[in-house]
Amino acid sequence: MTCRPAIFSMTPPAAGGVQITAKENRRILLTSRPVDLAGPDNFRIEQTSVPAVHDGTALVEIEMAALSAWQGMRTKDFKNFIRPFDIGELISCDTFGRVIDSRCDALPIGACVVGRQGWQDYALVTPEQVSIVPDAYTAEEWLTVLSSPGQTPYLAYSQKAKPTPGDTLVVTSAAGAVGSYAVQLGLLAGAHVVGIAGGADKTAFVRDTLGAHAAIDYRKPGFRQALAEACPDGVDLYFDLVGGDTADAVLENLAKRSHVLLVGRVAANNSPTPEQDPANMRHVWSQEATIHAFNRYAYKELYPWVIDRLGKLLRDGRLRMHNNLESGLEATPATLNAMLSGKYIGKVLVRYGEPDGTRV
Ligand SMILES: NC(=O)c1ccc[n+]([C@@H]2O[C@H](COP(=O)([O-])OP(=O)(O)OC[C@H]3O[C@@H](n4cnc5c(N)ncnc54)[C@H](OP(=O)(O)O)[C@@H]3O)[C@@H](O)[C@H]2O)c1
Numbered sequence: 001m002t003c004r005p006a007i008f009s010m011t012p013p014a015a016g017g018v019q020i021t022a023k024e025n026r027r028i029l030l031t032s033r034p035v036d037l038a039g040p041d042n043f044r045i046e047q048t049s050v051p052a053v054h055d056g057t058a059l060v061e062i063e064m065a066a067l068s069a070w071q072g073m074r075t076k077d078f079k080n081f082i083r084p085f086d087i088g089e090l091i092s093c094d095t096f097g098r099v100i101d102s103r104c105d106a107l108p109i110g111a112c113v114v115g116r117q118g119w120q121d122y123a124l125v126t127p128e129q130v131s132i133v134p135d136a137y138t139a140e141e142w143l144t145v146l147s148s149p150g151q152t153p154y155l156a157y158s159q160k161a162k163p164t165p166g167d168t169l170v171v172t173s174a175a176g177a178v179g180s181y182a183v184q185l186g187l188l189a190g191a192h193v194v195g196i197a198g199g200a201d202k203t204a205f206v207r208d209t210l211g212a213h214a215a216i217d218y219r220k221p222g223f224r225q226a227l228a229e230a231c232p233d234g235v236d237l238y239f240d241l242v243g244g245d246t247a248d249a250v251l252e253n254l255a256k257r258s259h260v261l262l263v264g265r266v267a268a269n270n271s272p273t274p275e276q277d278p279a280n281m282r283h284v285w286s287q288e289a290t291i292h293a294f295n296r297y298a299y300k301e302l303y304p305w306v307i308d309r310l311g312k313l314l315r316d317g318r319l320r321m322h323n324n325l326e327s328g329l330e331a332t333p334a335t336l337n338a339m340l341s342g343k344y345i346g347k348v349l350v351r352y353g354e355p356d357g358t359r360v
Pocket residue numbers: 067068069070073148149152173174175176177178179196197198199202241242244246262263264265266267268269270294295296297339340341342343344346347
């Protein structure tokens with residue numbers, strides 16, 4: 001989907017704004033906290049009127065939303081780098097949309113914008129809440145390779161711990177949204193890449209489609225032995241998205257003076273006891289390894305630079321997207337549950353509007 005003028009607008013843009021013919025704005029709110037994985041029982045749909053623009057604001061019609069593991073994490077109430085969603089709060093997520101009405105010079109009608117407008121059809125925004133994006137890239141590209149999935153490993157490698165040629169790099173959740181780019185960028189850096197994922201389809205994807213040197217199924221008996229065999233000289237760099245037992249198995253194989261990038265904690269976040277995230281530090285200590293905790297939000301000033309770098313790699317054909325495009329705002333809670341359950345390979349996106357202008 002490229003950023004074409006008014007493709008999803010309810011009516012064509014006219015001077016001074018559009019006539020909003022839609023009667024309602026669907027919004028999905030949190031109603032209860034899940035024990036393990038968030039799903040349809042934890043949300044409700046509210047129907048409100050489409051907000052009216054006033055001075056300094058613009059109305060955005062949301063076309064596409066990105067589902068992310070952090071959304072599931074924020075439905076639970078535990079100490080974290082970001083506060084949990086409140087009960088009754090609109091669910092936030094990265095979105096791509098178009099300005100369809102405006103009383104704000106900085107947000108002209110027809111502009112394509114990305115932001116955190118969440119699970120709703122329309123959002124009233126100020127210029128600080130969105131970024132206008134050029135139409136050199138599609139909505140899918142803005143929400144994946146150029147956003148958190150691509151930016152996270154690029155920034156973690158470039159700012160914290162670089163994979164170098166010949167290094168053994170291990171990536172967990174290697175078939176996931178972030179993990180699939182962590183594998184590709186590690187390969188571009190010349191590392192010997194070992195991906196860990198759950199199930200035969202995912203390991204086949206990591207090995208055959210992404211091109212990792214080895215892919216190991218952490219759910220299969222013999223996982224620890226297979227991992228040790230895939231890393232005969234030890235692990236020089238570990239890109240950790242999951243923590244838990246899988247991380248412990250990787251830590252057992254650390255090479256001397258190796259590096260660990262702590263990027264995500266999926267295993268604990270998805271469990272009924274997310275506060276408990278034990279890891280055996282013995283091997284970190286004995287191998288004199290360095291742990292780097294990484295959070296992309298600490299590097300906001302580098303976003304334009306990293307978007308430029310990732311965009312070039314994408315256009316050169318050196319990075320590939322692997323997306324699942326689902327349809328329908330109301331199905332989003334079930335889609336999030338399927339994503340958190342590990343049913344998808346790559347990134348999950350949901351389209352809220354069809355090319356003929358209907359909302360779905
Ligand atoms: N630090 C940062 O700046 C930053 C930025 C973005 C994301 N993150 C974090 O990165 C992590 C991955 O996010 P994502 O959006 O790319 O999600 P994702 O990897 O696409 O999806 C989550 C995956 O986790 C795996 N998983 C679930 N339970 C597991 C377990 N017990 N052990 C091992 N793997 C398990 C599943 O894959 P399998 O089927 O392979 O198990 C599932 O597909 C999250 O923790 C997220 O919060 C951090």
